[in-house]
Amino acid sequence: MIELRNLRKTYGHGPRAVRALDDVSISVPAGEIFGVVGRSGAGKSTLLRTVNVLERPDSGTVTLDGTLMTGLEGGALRQARRSVGMVFQHFNLLANRSIQQNVEFALEAARVPRGKRASQAAEMLDLVGLKDRGGAYPAQLSGGQKQRVGIARALAAKPRVLLSDEATSALDPETTESILDLIRSINRELKLTVLLITHEMDVVKRICDSAALMENGAIVEQGELVEVIRTPGSKLAAQLFPLAAPADDEGPTVIDITFAGGTADRPVIARLAREHELDVSILGATVERIAGTQAGRTRLALPVAGEAAAAVVADLRRQGLIVEYLKGGAA
Ligand SMILES: Nc1ncnc2c1ncn2[C@@H]1O[C@H](COP(=O)(O)OP(=O)(O)OP(=O)(O)O)[C@@H](O)[C@H]1O
Ligand SMILES: [Mg+2]
CATH class of the missing domain: 3.30.70.260 (ACT domain)
Structure with a gap:
């Protein structure tokens, strides 16, 4: 599970300082899909990046499945990060490598032995419905297909946690639905815990179990969706x-x-x-x-x-x- 406790982060100093995280606490039980919504600049991406400590909070703690991430540095932190996969809005694929090589590259970064990479990458491409496209290059794929590769890459090293920052924002509604259904089915199949950021409430409705609303770096509301919709004034x-x-x-x-x-x-x-x-x-x-x-x-x-x-x-x-x-x- 993901346990974020009293996270604070300020960028800059003096009158120009921006409080990107203001005492944020969130718990995501194992196997749950948790959505964070909020306006541009609310602090959502900052929050996501603290989960695998790509961004180090000024104070507060991040614990993943009992491992205190904020207590780790250097090699131990890099090792712990392998249990976290990330998906981004703009896919970030390597243009001069094939789809298969893109996924293998993630496995190499995760120190999976050379002999296992090809089969593990093929298995992931199969999982996201791109079994026969391993030899294609990113430029030959549609946006939705690229995002499937992004997901295959994020999951290649078999993480327990998936972080997704606006993974569907660049996609049309139908492609968005197919990507969300894919995340949902992988979440169930692999018992993956998912923390996702979106500005689209349709995304929350379609796949999230719980959600939080962020404003000015703070969580102003959070809870299971079935509870949230019963809350007067929510x-x-x-x-x-x-x-x-x-x-x-x-x-x-x-x-x-x-x-x-x-x-x-x-x-x-x-x-x-x-x-x-x-x-x-x-x-x-x-x-x-x-x-x-x-x-x-x-x-x-x-x-x-x-x-x-x-x-x-x-x-x-x-x-x-x-x-x-x-x-x-x-x-
Ligand atoms: N590296 C940085 N240096 C300085 N300020 C930053 C940095 N990263 C983010 N900020 C500021 O922190 C605040 C929160 O930014 P963040 O990217 O987390 O917002 P967001 O909710 O993800 O917005 P969006 O929906 O536009 O992606 C913003 O005011 C932003 O300008
Ligand atoms: Mg953002």
Whole structure:
């Protein structure tokens, strides 16, 4: 597992100093996929690079499967880094070497004996669906194929942890999906622990078990996705279910109802309209599969305010739904 404790990192000095990591703590259990989201400059890449101590934090600790990475230097650190694979946005393949040679090169760097490299590289290319392309050169591959090579290379030395920094950002949506499905299946097959950075919430929804939101070097929210989406006022949940702001003339009461897990398929709105005899209007709705669970958010305008609205909200909450007021009412 990945255990990050109280990481701090400041670049520069004085008034120009940038606090890239501000007391960051994250635990990723073995075999889990953990996503870090946040705006440009939030500190995501800095965080990722501290995991294998390519970036040394000013203070705090990094522990991987019980090994205190921040306590290591030199040869011992290089050795420990072999249990960590990295995938990048721009693939970083060697242009003048074939695909097979690119993966073998990673094995050489990981000190795998010469005699084993060819077969191990071929095995990895097979795993990522490029069995017959070993002789091709990077320029002859599509972006998605290059990223498959990037993943094969990262996994060649059989790491226990995979770090991915915007691995799908340069890819179109369909290719992104196939790369994410590949990471997911490898995660399951090899029991790999994955820490990935993305600015795309679709990536989080598709493959992450847990996620954290970073702002100005700090983690402002983190948790299992199924918990996050049940948390009232969660910024992450709002980003997972973006709904447009209600128009001013809607109301007098506007509420957001979040469904998760078992409550998702109940005919909530029909029942609400019937039992409270209300003409509710649906202002927006989204239903998605998140972390293997059906989840969604519906925005409703109620034609009542005050106690009548509160009674509706109380009734919905009794059914296990998460209800937030956007307009009117008191939470
Ligand atoms: N080597 C460096 N020297 C000085 N400042 C740096 C260095 N690396 C990063 N920073 C600064 O630290 C902050 C965090 O940078 P980081 O690259 O971690 O952000 P990020 O969240 O990955 O952003 P993006 O989404 O754009 O990749 C930024 O303000 C950046 O300018
Ligand atoms: Mg970055």
